[in-house]
Amino acid sequence: xxxxxxxxxxxxxxxxxxxxxxxxxxxxxxxxxxxxxxxxxxxxxxxxxxxxxxxxxxxxxxxxxxxxxxxxxxxxxxxxxxxxxxxxxxxxxxxxxxxxxxx
Numbered sequence: 293x294x295x296x297x298x299x300x301x302x303x304x305x306x307x308x309x310x311x312x313x314x315x316x317x318x319x320x321x322x323x324x325x326x327x328x329x330x331x332x333x334x335x336x337x338x339x340x341x342x343x344x345x346x347x348x349x350x351x352x353x354x355x356x357x358x359x360x361x362x363x364x365x366x367x368x369x370x371x372x373x374x375x376x377x378x379x380x381x382x383x384x385x386x387x388x389x390x391x392x393x394x395x
Contacts, residue, residue: 302341303355304323305357306333306357307358313327314329338354341354
C-alpha cells in the first residue's frame with residue numbers, strides 16, 4: 293500500500309521559557325507555536341495543526357511532550373572549596389624545599 297502522507301499521531305516537544313511562556317515544536321512536521329499559558333498553548337497547537345493540514349487528512353492524535361531541563365548541581369568552579377590551612381591557599385607547597393624554592 294503506498295504512503296499517503298497521513299500520520300496517526302503528531303508529537304510536539306514543549307519547553308517552558310524563563311518568562312513562563314510555552315514553546316511547542318512538532319518533531320515530524322514544520323509546525324511551531326507558543327502560548328503564554330498551557331491552555332493558550334493547547335489552543336494554538338490545535339489551530340496550527342489544523343492550518344498545516346488544511347487541505348489534507350489531519351492526524352488522529354496530537355501529543356504534547358513537556359520537556360524540563362533542570363540542573364541539580366552548582367557549576368564546577370563554584371564547588372571548589374580550599375580549606376584555610378591548605379598549602380595552596382597559604383602559598384607554600386610541600387615540594388618547595390625539595391627543589392630549593394622560597395615561598
